[in-house]
Amino acid sequence: MTTGVWALLGAVALVAVIAVALRLRDGRVRAARPVAALPAPVRDLLDGRTPVTLVQLSTEFCATCRQTRSLLEDLAGRTEGLRHVELDVTDLPDVAAELGVLRAPTTLALTPAGAELLRVGGIPKPDPLMAALRPHLPGPFG
Secondary structure (H helix, E strand, O other), X not given: XXXXXXXXXXXXXXXXHHXXXXXXHOOOEXXXXXXXXXXXXXXXXXXXXXXXXXXXEEOOOOOOHHHHHHHHXXXXXXXXXXXXXXXXXXXXXXXXXHHOOOOOOEEEEEOOOOXXXXXXXXXXXXXXXXXXXXXXXXXXXX
C-alpha cells in the first residue's frame, strides 16, 4: 500500500473516532457554568413563580431544535414546577458568547433568581434530565 492510502485510512479512522465521541456527548446533562450575570434577554424569560425554567437557546438554522422544543414542552407540560421557553440567538451572538454556548440547541435549567442548575448540549435525554432536575422541583419529584 502506498503512503496516500495509509493517510486516507488514518483520516477516516480519526473522523470515525471524533464522530463517536461527539455522539456520546450529545444530550448529556452537564454541571452548571458560573455566570456573573444573566444577559437581559435570558433574564426577561424567567418567571418568579416557577422553580425551574428550561431556556432552550436555538438558532434559525438549527436542525435539531424542533425536536428539542417538542421534548422539552412535553416534559414541562406534565411536570409541576417546570417551564420551557425558547430564545432564538441567531441575531444575539453576544448572548450566546456571554453564556459560553457553542452549539444549538443548548438548554439551560435556571432558578427564578437566574442561577444555572445545569446545561445540556444537543437533544436532551429525558430520563437523565429529569433525574438531575428532581431535587429542584416541588411535589413528588422534589
